[in-house]
Structures are given as structure tokens and as C-alpha cells.
Amino acid sequence: MRIVDRIRRWLSESPDLLEDAGGIGETRDLPREVMRREQHEADRFLSEGAKSFDRKKFRTVYGILAAASAAILIGVLLTAVAALPRYGVENERMDEVADYYIDHALEDTGAVNIVSGMILDYRAFDTLGESFVLFTALNCVLILLRRDEPGEEGEDDYYDLTHDNILRKAGLVMVPSVILFGFYVMLNGHLSPGGGFSGGAVVGAGLILTAAAFGNAVSARIVTEKTFRILSGTALGFYCLAKSYSFYTGANGIESVVPLGTPGSIFSAGLILPLDIAVGIVVSLTMYGIYRMFRKGSLT
Amino acid sequence: MRNLVYNYEEAVAVVLFGIGFVTLLFHRNLIKKIIGMNIMDTGVFLFLASMGYVKGGSAPIYAENADFYVNPVPAGLVLTGIVVSVSVTAIMLSLAVRLHQRYGTLNLDEIYRIAREKINER
Amino acid sequence: MVFFKIVLLLLLIVCAVSAAFSKRLLASVIIFMAYSLIMSITWILLEAPDLAITEAAVGAGVSGILFLMTLKKIKRTGNEEKEEKDENR
Numbered sequence: 001m002r003i004v005d006r007i008r009r010w011l012s013e014s015p016d017l018l019e020d021a022g023g024i025g026e027t028r029d030l031p032r033e034v035m036r037r038e039q040h041e042a043d044r045f046l047s048e049g050a051k052s053f054d055r056k057k058f059r060t061v062y063g064i065l066a067a068a069s070a071a072i073l074i075g076v077l078l079t080a081v082a083a084l085p086r087y088g089v090e091n092e093r094m095d096e097v098a099d100y101y102i103d104h105a106l107e108d109t110g111a112v113n114i115v116s117g118m119i120l121d122y123r124a125f126d127t128l129g130e131s132f133v134l135f136t137a138l139n140c141v142l143i144l145l146r147r148d149e150p151g152e153e154g155e156d157d158y159y160d161l162t163h164d165n166i167l168r169k170a171g172l173v174m175v176p177s178v179i180l181f182g183f184y185v186m187l188n189g190h191l192s193p194g195g196g197f198s199g200g201a202v203v204g205a206g207l208i209l210t211a212a213a214f215g216n217a218v219s220a221r222i223v224t225e226k227t228f229r230i231l232s233g234t235a236l237g238f239y240c241l242a243k244s245y246s247f248y249t250g251a252n253g254i255e256s257v258v259p260l261g262t263p264g265s266i267f268s269a270g271l272i273l274p275l276d277i278a279v280g281i282v283v284s285l286t287m288y289g290i291y292r293m294f295r296k297g298s299l300t
Numbered sequence: 301m302r303n304l305v306y307n308y309e310e311a312v313a314v315v316l317f318g319i320g321f322v323t324l325l326f327h328r329n330l331i332k333k334i335i336g337m338n339i340m341d342t343g344v345f346l347f348l349a350s351m352g353y354v355k356g357g358s359a360p361i362y363a364e365n366a367d368f369y370v371n372p373v374p375a376g377l378v379l380t381g382i383v384v385s386v387s388v389t390a391i392m393l394s395l396a397v398r399l400h401q402r403y404g405t406l407n408l409d410e411i412y413r414i415a416r417e418k419i420n421e422r
Numbered sequence: 423m424v425f426f427k428i429v430l431l432l433l434l435i436v437c438a439v440s441a442a443f444s445k446r447l448l449a450s451v452i453i454f455m456a457y458s459l460i461m462s463i464t465w466i467l468l469e470a471p472d473l474a475i476t477e478a479a480v481g482a483g484v485s486g487i488l489f490l491m492t493l494k495k496i497k498r499t500g501n502e503e504k505e506e507k508d509e510n511r
Contacts, residue, residue: 043419046412078304087353088355130384133384133387144391193359287484294488335450338454357469375470382477
């Protein structure tokens, strides 16, 4: 019951969620003494690193060693390259895994695009980890770049480009086409080049352009903090559930209920299309969120 | 040495890696260091992708008129790598912004010096 | 085709060197974005169109924007004359 209550509080954006857990909520207003001690620690760490670094002799030794190590590294790598099989000619048929993917991807996964079938079906676990890497990166940026004092509202005006006529007029044309192209790339991941990552990045770039061209009010209306939480949580959760299901059926030899469909049509390739959409949502929201953190210091 | 000419693509990838490495080692500015790191990343990606290239092969998308395809495995790996590299870049940049807020500069030597001064003040 | 590829690879090296050693930070960020675009053309020549789209959107788009935002934030908070010296390193 406690968990349900917590989730409800999280969704309703209550700020004191983590206060009892001693988490992020508390660090906002640390006592001044603690903060000073931590900064002192950081200073001490840096200056201890500098002690040997500032000596003139150390500098010359560092320079020589660094140049030597770079030269040796490049030399060794170039020797290794010279021993490799010839580029483009002898690479063929030297990889059993790739041969298997090329021969069986269509019947196994139903995806016309082999790369897409590979990263979202054969190696889907990898892609799940990657989505979580992105999500964790967003969280790190969120912790690092939060505004310390709430009074710095004026900072936003400095980045305001909404008075720029060229940007506004170009944005009217560019924003819909960029976002539409992003969705096209995202939804056609199993038929043509593209997929969740590239489509999500394009949609994220479109959202960034919206925020830059039309200002805060418009972009905050499109993506609020609540949609942020709900969408990214749902997408990651859906990915986990869908992949757990397909791993379970695959490991036990059960026929999956998701049909593969005819290759080449848009509703085909089983779970790849919904997974593409989930990954695309996570990627686009993450790109946009990182931009917001850099620009304003808060997600919305 | 002749092989190096045949494997020109991989050789260029190694050279890019070296340029990034030198930038990482010799520049004092943190943003330059981050750019160097990104160049190293792309060097590694170029190396991986050119290992998978087969002369005359077509892109790994099923088509009627394709005889054989290039290796799809490096493409998948590099796709993962590109996305991870952008998240690492974001974290490094936000750390740099934090350092700048505290010390007012991005030059590593200056940061060391200011930290020392702050220690001595106490 | 091979000739085009070699020209692109040479351009890559030139861009990498000048991004690493250009005097001003803004210039080196912009050169880095151009580097990413050349890289995405190279991906197409290597028959990896998925990578080309991703590199163009992520390398030239999003991470370039992040670098520019960082530069802007730094200009805003730092004091000006120190920044000039910093940039010339």
C-alpha cells in the first residue's frame, strides 16, 4: 500500500517525496556549515592533485611522457592495422554470427532492416541497457545542474531568442516537418534505415527547436513535467515487460502470440514496432530534458 | 607498409583516435578535452564500421537485387556507442558547468591554483 | 567512389586537427559539428544508413547544441576578461 501511495505522490509531483529517505529532496537546502565543508573537501582534493602538477620539472616530465605514450599508442595501433585482413575484400565471410543474422533475420524477426531486427530482437537486452544509460545520464544532469537558488528566474531571458524574426518564421516551417520526419523514421525502423534511436533524436531536436524558437510558454505546454514522468516511465516499463515476455516464450519454446505479419508492411515484425516507439519516446524526452536542464535548470 | 595503404580506412580511424588522445592529454581547457574525447569516440566507431564493410555489398536491408550484404553486427554496436557517447558528453559538460560556477574558469591549471588559494585562505 | 571516400577521410583528419587546435572555443565547437556531418556522409559510403541518420541527428544536432549551451552558460557566469584569456589557450 505504501508503494502505491508513493507512486501516486510521485505522479502528483509532490516535492517532498524523498525527504524521509534522506535523498535528493534534502540536499536542496543543506545547512551552510555542511555545504562549506563539502566545498572545502573538493578544494582540498583539487589542490592535492595540483601539488605535484605545478612543479616545473613535473611539467616537462609530463609532457615528454604524454608525447611518448601517444606516439607509442599510435604506432602500436598502426602496426596492428597493417596486420589486419585487407579492407573490404577479405572481410567477407569472416563472421559466423553476421552470416546467421543475414540468413535468418527475416524469418526469425520479420524485420526487413537487419540492423533493426538485430538490435531490437536478437540483442534486445543490450538496447534495454542503453535506454537505461540514457535515462541515468538525464538523472545525473538533473542532479548536477539544478538551480541552487530559486531566485535566478531572470536567467531564462538571456537565452530568449523569441524576438528573432528569422528564427520564428523558419520555425513555423521547420518544426512540424522535423517532428514529422522524426516520427516517420521512428515508425519505419523495421522497413527502412532508422529506428528508435535516430527517430527519437530527430524528434528531440524538433522539440529543442520549438523551445528555442517559440519560447518557454509554448514548449512547457507541449511537454510538462508530468508527461515527462508518465511517458518515460511507461516506455521503459513497457520495454521491460515486452522483452521479459519474449525472452520467457523463447527460452521455453512457446509460440509467441504476437504475429510476425507479412514482411514489408507497416504492421509486421512482431514486437519491433512498439519497442521502436518506446525507445524513441525515451530518447526524445531525454534529449529534450538535457537541453532544458542546460538552458534553465529545471525540466519544464 | 603496403597493407597500411590497403587498409586506409582503418588507418584513418587510428589517426583520428590519436588526434583525440593528444587533445585529451595536452589541452588545459576542459571543453577542448571533451571535444577530444568525442573525436576518440568517432575514431573507434569508424574502425568498427570499416571492419564490417564488404566491397560491393549493399546496406543490410533486404532487397530483391542485392547479392550480398555488409556485416550488420558492427552497425548495431556503433549505434549503441553513438547514443552512449552523447549521454557521456552531456554528463561531462554539466560537470564542466558546475566547475565553472565554483571556480570561474575552465582552465585546469587555474582551477588547481584557485583551489590552492582557497585552501590557504582558511 | 574510392576517390570521394579518400577526400572525405582527408577532410575528417583536417577537421579533427583544426577542432583540436583552433584558438577559439566557439570555432572549435562549430568545426566539431562539421566533422560530425562529414562522418555521417562517410557512414553512407560504408553502407550503414542507420548510423548516418543517427550521427547526423545526435552528433551534429544534439551534442553540438549542448556544447553551444555550455559556452553560453560559461559566458554568462564568468567574468569577461578572464574568459578572453581562457579562450586563447
